[in-house]
Amino acid sequence: xxxxxxxLGQCGNQVGQQLxxxxxxxxxxxxxxxxxxxxRERFFHQDxxxxxxxxxxxxxxxxxxxxxxxxxxxxxxxxxxxxxxxxSQKQGSGNNWANGFCVHGPAHREVVEELVRREVERCDRxxxxxxxxxxxxxxxxxxxxxxxxxxxxxxxKSFILNHLTWPYGTGEVxxxxxxxxxxxxxxxxxxxxxxxxxxxxxxxxxxxLLNIKHISFADVNSVIAHQLGSxxxxxxxxxxxxxxxxxxx
Amino acid sequence: xxxxxxxxVGQCGNQVGCRFxxxxxxEHAHVNKKGLYDEALGSFFRNxxxxxxxxxxxxxxxxxxxxxxxxxLVDMEEGVVNEILQGPLREMFDSTQxxTDVSGSGNNWAVGHMTYxSAYREQIVDKLRKAAEHCDCLQCFFxxxxxxxxxxxxxxxxxxxLLEEEFPEVCRIVTSIYPSAEDDVVTxxxxxxxxxxxxxxxxxxxxxxxxxxxxxxxxxxxxxxHSGKPGTVIRRxxxxxxxxxxxxxxxxxxxxxxxxxxxxxLNITSSARFEGSLNMDLNEIAMNLVPFPRxxxxxxxxxxxxxxxxxxxxxxxxxxxxxxxxxxxxxxxxADPKHSLYLACALMVRGNVQVSDLRRNIERLKPSLPFxxxxxxxxxxxxxxVPPVGHSHSLxxxxxxxxxxxxxxxxxxxxxxxxxxxxxxxHYLHVEGMEQSHFSEALSSLSSLIEEYQQLDATKGRLxxxxxxxxxxx
Numbered sequence: 240x241x242x243x244x245x246x247l248g249q250c251g252n253q254v255g256q257q258l259x260x261x262x263x264x265x266x267x268x269x270x271x272x273x274x275x276x277x278x279r280e281r282f283f284h285q286d287x288x289x290x291x292x293x294x295x296x297x298x299x300x301x302x303x304x305x306x307x308x309x310x311x312x313x314x315x316x317x318x319x320x321x322x323x324x325x326x327s328q329k330q331g332s333g334n335n336w337a338n339g340f341c342v343h344g345p346a347h348r349e350v351v352e353e354l355v356r357r358e359v360e361r362c363d364r365x366x367x368x369x370x371x372x373x374x375x376x377x378x379x380x381x382x383x384x385x386x387x388x389x390x391x392x393x394x395x396k397s398f399i400l401n402h403l404t405w406p407y408g409t410g411e412v413x414x415x416x417x418x419x420x421x422x423x424x425x426x427x428x429x430x431x432x433x434x435x436x437x438x439x440x441x442x443x444x445x446x447x448l449l450n451i452k453h454i455s456f457a458d459v460n461s462v463i464a465h466q467l468g469s470x471x472x473x474x475x476x477x478x479x480x481x482x483x484x485x486x487x488x
Numbered sequence: 489x490x491x492x493x494x495x496x497v498g499q500c501g502n503q504v505g506c507r508f509x510x511x512x513x514x515e516h517a518h519v520n521k522k523g524l525y526d527e528a529l530g531s532f533f534r535n536x537x538x539x540x541x542x543x544x545x546x547x548x549x550x551x552x553x554x555x556x557x558x559x560x561l562v563d564m565e566e567g568v569v570n571e572i573l574q575g576p577l578r579e580m581f582d583s584t585q586x587x588t589d590v591s592g593s594g595n596n597w598a599v600g601h602m603t604y605x606s607a608y609r610e611q612i613v614d615k616l617r618k619a620a621e622h623c624d625c626l627q628c629f630f631x632x633x634x635x636x637x638x639x640x641x642x643x644x645x646x647x648x649x650l651l652e653e654e655f656p657e658v659c660r661i662v663t664s665i666y667p668s669a670e671d672d673v674v675t676x677x678x679x680x681x682x683x684x685x686x687x688x689x690x691x692x693x694x695x696x697x698x699x700x701x702x703x704x705x706x707x708x709x710x711x712x713x714h715s716g717k718p719g720t721v722i723r724r725x726x727x728x729x730x731x732x733x734x735x736x737x738x739x740x741x742x743x744x745x746x747x748x749x750x751x752x753x754l755n756i757t758s759s760a761r762f763e764g765s766l767n768m769d770l771n772e773i774a775m776n777l778v779p780f781p782r783x784x785x786x787x788x789x790x791x792x793x794x795x796x797x798x799x800x801x802x803x804x805x806x807x808x809x810x811x812x813x814x815x816x817x818x819x820x821x822x823a824d825p826k827h828s829l830y831l832a833c834a835l836m837v838r839g840n841v842q843v844s845d846l847r848r849n850i851e852r853l854k855p856s857l858p859f860x861x862x863x864x865x866x867x868x869x870x871x872x873x874v875p876p877v878g879h880s881h882s883l884x885x886x887x888x889x890x891x892x893x894x895x896x897x898x899x900x901x902x903x904x905x906x907x908x909x910x911x912x913x914x915h916y917l918h919v920e921g922m923e924q925s926h927f928s929e930a931l932s933s934l935s936s937l938i939e940e941y942q943q944l945d946a947t948k949g950r951l952x953x954x955x956x957x958x959x960x961x962x
Binding site: 249253301302303304307329330331333334335377407408409410411412413414442445446451452453454455456457459 | 527763765766769774775777854865
């Protein structure tokens with residue numbers, strides 16, 4: 240039961256990279272072999288050299304963050320992203336939802352659909368698609384909404400889970416309110432489920448529960464990844480008869 | 489990665505531009521250890537093979553052969569540009585990027601805008617087009633000029649309107665040096681007001697800088713470095729006014745002040761060039777900080793001004809840096825934002841600063857800063873991991889604040905004093921294409937701008953009623 244992750248925008252790519260990394264680290268931790276195999280199978284596939292390649296598509300309108308995510312993954316030595324599983328443009332969306340939804344989304348529709356199709360075809364059994372993005376920016380929110388719409392059209396029977404990162408209340412982006420409302424208005428009808436992580440709350444977790452003095456986005460992202468892992472990792476239920484075959488989505 | 493083209497017009501514009509290129513090279517040399525032509529370098533420079541006669545630009549990833557600046561230099565007298573061409577930066581510009589004439593504009597906006605504007609229109613557009621064609625993905629034009637003179641002010645604003653005509657989708661960020669009250673040019677109020685109208689109509693964003701503030705900052709740093717108190721020795725290349733480590737050795741009189749403006753431009757583009765955990769691109773600046781198209785004057789303020797050399801002295805705390813950014817001494821125009829209304833504010837942080845530090849400081853400073861009622865959380869933040877040369881972290885604050893209103897009112901005052909007596913007017917009216925209506929239109933444009941700021945100010949402290957169409961159904 241595989242999950243294909245679609246990472247959109249700076250936030251989506253940064254959180255997504257951290258998520259895949261945490262999922263794999265969990266699976267290495269000398270747990271039961273079936274759990275490890277099931278978990279790895281869910282989010283990665285093995286290429287011809289035996290390396291783990293993530294079932295993920297990275298999308299952003301400017302190249303810096305994608306390059307960073309790909310190199311961070313490669314540096315871990317445990318896994319990497321597919322060489323051709325990313326798509327970027329030169330100039331970002333400028334925090335403009337309309338730019339993402341009406342301009343960049345339609346312009347690159349075929350390429351993105353092709354990338355996702357390739358990942359989906361590699362799966363034996365597809366549980367569904369996990370789209371990761373933020374709602375404050377331009378690409379994550381605008382392009383993310385458009386891509387969700389396309390995916391809904393192409394895969395009407397699959398589950399689509401949208402993971403949204405909610406910005407800090409005191410503002411990261413001044414037009415974040417516009418971008419968030421426009422995104423949610425569309426996602427309500429397109430998505431099967433929306434999982435929200437608020438930057439403010441996660442920040443509090445880091446400061447009060449984890450007692451981290453200087454919280455960086457890396458800390459915030461690892462908390463988010465940890466929580467997501469608890470939902471997405473393979474689990475046994477009463478009627479699964481000892482096999483990890485339930486669809487997490 | 490996108491590219492930006494710098495257009496420097498007039499004596500002031502070219503002198504500031506010269507400092508900018510020097511400091512840009514210094515910054516990239518500091519960061520780029522391997523000598524490879526990377527994308528960050530590509531945003532301001534082209535890599536050409538000088539042996540190849542048509543100067544084909546090289547792709548990213550190769551070794552640096554020969555860097556050419558993405559710039560267009562315009563001046564109506566040859567002195568400044570010749571000086572640049574004889575200095576160590578001459579290799580960076582080739583003749584297709586320069587436009588000079590001999591006689592200058594005589595501190596006359598009309599001569600710059602009308603006479604030279606129409607005479608050189610084709611050539612200017614041609615050179616701009618060439619510069620744009622060398623870019624893969626051109627994102628922004630940076631125009632540097634002064635408001636008080638003739639060329640920078642007149643021809644500079646003509647170039648601005650040409651940029652809008654020829655490249656409408658490319659962002660135009662203008663750095664304008666406003667004259668101080670004791671300016672040496674008598675007609676500077678005329679030139680400034682005539683130019684202001686063009687800026688209001690054709691620029692996407694304006695960063696006003698006042699000479700007097702630059703002078704004050706320079707004085708403060710010099711005072712600090714000469715005070716001789718123990719623990720106050722400043723690291724030489726860290727002062728925001730220093731050009732140490734750059735190519736040009738001897739410091740010329742206005743260099744210290746111009747370095748500050750050059751640093752401003754470097755910091756604005758830092759997040760677009762270098763990586764960071766929260767990137768802020770150039771198109772996001774206009775998007776976030778300009779709520780209404782005409783109100784695009786952003787007050788810049790830079791900290792820290794210097795780093796102390798003595799490592800045993802504990803480094804100035806991060807919080808101090810944030811407080812400084814909102815103090816009057818670090819601003820580049822003389823204004824009082826704390827007693828005026830903030831429409832929006834952007835904090836661009838460079839270096840080793842984490843998001844928690846940013847949040848903590850925003851929480852701390854917010855109560856003392858009056859924000860407009862419909863945008864109480866009006867902050868835009870950016871984190872870039874690469875600090876500037878000589879510092880471990882730095883902060884650039886750009887505020888769209890109604891405190892520019894007094895500055896504009898003062899400018900209008902000085903203008904009306906001269907205009908009432910029609911002093912020096914004939915020099916302008918003798919120029920072909922210039923009419924008295926230009927003056928009155930420019931004055932009314934400025935007055936309506938002031939009026940718009942005034943209306944926003946009047947809402948300070950009060951909750952604004954919603955516009956009828958926005959009434960939310962209950």
